Amino acid sequence: MAVFTKVSLEEARAYLSRYEIGDLIHLEGIEEGVSNTNFKVETTTGLYALTLFEAATPEKDLPYFMDYTLHLDQKGYPAPGPAIMKDGATVGRINEKPCALIKWLPGRWPRNPDTRHATSAGQYLARLHEAGRDFPQTRENSMGIAHWEALISRCEPRASQSARAVAVLADFRDEVAWLKTRWPSDLPSGAIHADYFTDNVLMDDEGQVTGVIDYYYACTDFYAYDLAVALNAWGFTPGGQPLPDMIAAFVNGYHEERALSEAEIAALPLFARGSAVRFTLTRLYDLLNHDPSWVVKPKDPEAFYRRLDYHRSIGSGLDYF
Numbered sequence: 001m002a003v004f005t006k007v008s009l010e011e012a013r014a015y016l017s018r019y020e021i022g023d024l025i026h027l028e029g030i031e032e033g034v035s036n037t038n039f040k041v042e043t044t045t046g047l048y049a050l051t052l053f054e055a056a057t058p059e060k061d062l063p064y065f066m067d068y069t070l071h072l073d074q075k076g077y078p079a080p081g082p083a084i085m086k087d088g089a090t091v092g093r094i095n096e097k098p099c100a101l102i103k104w105l106p107g108r109w110p111r112n113p114d115t116r117h118a119t120s121a122g123q124y125l126a127r128l129h130e131a132g133r134d135f136p137q138t139r140e141n142s143m144g145i146a147h148w149e150a151l152i153s154r155c156e157p158r159a160s161q162s163a164r165a166v167a168v169l170a171d172f173r174d175e176v177a178w179l180k181t182r183w184p185s186d187l188p189s190g191a192i193h194a195d196y197f198t199d200n201v202l203m204d205d206e207g208q209v210t211g212v213i214d215y216y217y218a219c220t221d222f223y224a225y226d227l228a229v230a231l232n233a234w235g236f237t238p239g240g241q242p243l244p245d246m247i248a249a250f251v252n253g254y255h256e257e258r259a260l261s262e263a264e265i266a267a268l269p270l271f272a273r274g275s276a277v278r279f280t281l282t283r284l285y286d287l288l289n290h291d292p293s294w295v296v297k298p299k300d301p302e303a304f305y306r307r308l309d310y311h312r313s314i315g316s317g318l319d320y321f
């Protein structure tokens with residue numbers, strides 16, 4: 001469950017009075033999610049999500065996230081743009097937590113995605129990149145390759161309890177060194193989502209995207225890296241076995257909307273390896289630092305580590321198509 005911070009009806013009413021969005025009808029805690037506290041809010045003018053940002057989301061970056069989603073929303077992309085307060089602000093505070101009221105988007109994330117879902121998701125990732133092309137702000141990828149060695153170092157002290165974790169981190173020392181010598185420097189780049197997982201893409205009953213949420217890792221990086229993150233999320237079983245048809249459906253959906261260059265296609269296996277390292281590392285860090293009394297269950301790092309074997313076996317980016 002993800003209501004880390006409670007909000008009473010009185011507190012919600014007082015906060016919502018800063019907006020011109022009518023009167024509060026209903027406030028409901030959302031159990032899903034692992035990072036932030038979310039509520040579904042119904043007012044006399046419509047539906048919204050109220051997010052209270054917990055420690056995982058840096059407060060200093062909230063203006064970037066709000067401006068980016070507002071930009072996408074204004075371009076007609078189905079992103080949850082923030083509601084704007086009477087004084088022009090988009091970020092407020094409830095119970096000492098920074099918070100924002102954002103648009104509620106229709107749809108449900110696909111629990112059992114098939115190739116139809118993957119094609120639509122691929123198309124909408126490409127549209128996200130196109131819609132953000134003229135977004136003028138930048139944000140460094142705080143989970144990008146420049147940070148993986150430091151993340152390995154932060155995992156190592158606690159990893160010594162587990163022979164498996166020690167072996168994975170030793171493998172990653174070599175892997176990151178190898179990736180760094182080959183990482184491209186001049187591919188098309190811009191605003192990326194950086195966490196385009198199935199649970200962040202809302203869809204209708206026909207498997208078509210209705211909304212893309214959770215922009216709290218958004219940053220400036222290569223578009224093809226964002227695609228590789230998404231292929232790792234959509235193209236494997238929950239346990240980490242590859243689903244080549246899903247990978248092909250996603251990548252072809254993307255390519256239809258935004259044609260990938262030869263250099264971007266060539267970089268895909270490298271980016272897919274890097275993104276498998278990134279998510280294995282953050283999941284491992286969370287697992288090693290998990291307190292069993294916490295309600296949120298840590299995600300499985302092994303499932304992401306297995307993806308690395310698959311990408312190491314790929315000869316060319318064209319093999320994903």
Ligand SMILES: Nc1ncnc2c1ncn2[C@@H]1O[C@H](COP(=O)(O)OP(=O)(O)O)[C@@H](O)[C@H]1O
Pocket residue numbers: 002030032033034035036037038049080102103104105106109199200211213214
């Ligand atoms: N703007 C929104 N529109 C519709 N549903 C939303 C919206 N924001 C959050 N949700 C719902 O809340 C859940 C958790 O939100 P999410 O942003 O993924 O939380 P976390 O960052 O904690 O993982 C989502 O799976 C979705 O069901």
Ligand SMILES: N[C@@H](CCOP(=O)(O)O)C(=O)O
Pocket residue numbers: 033034035195197214279283299
């Ligand atoms: N998608 C990441 C976890 C990021 O958490 P979120 O709750 O902010 O989406 C993973 O699967 O490791």
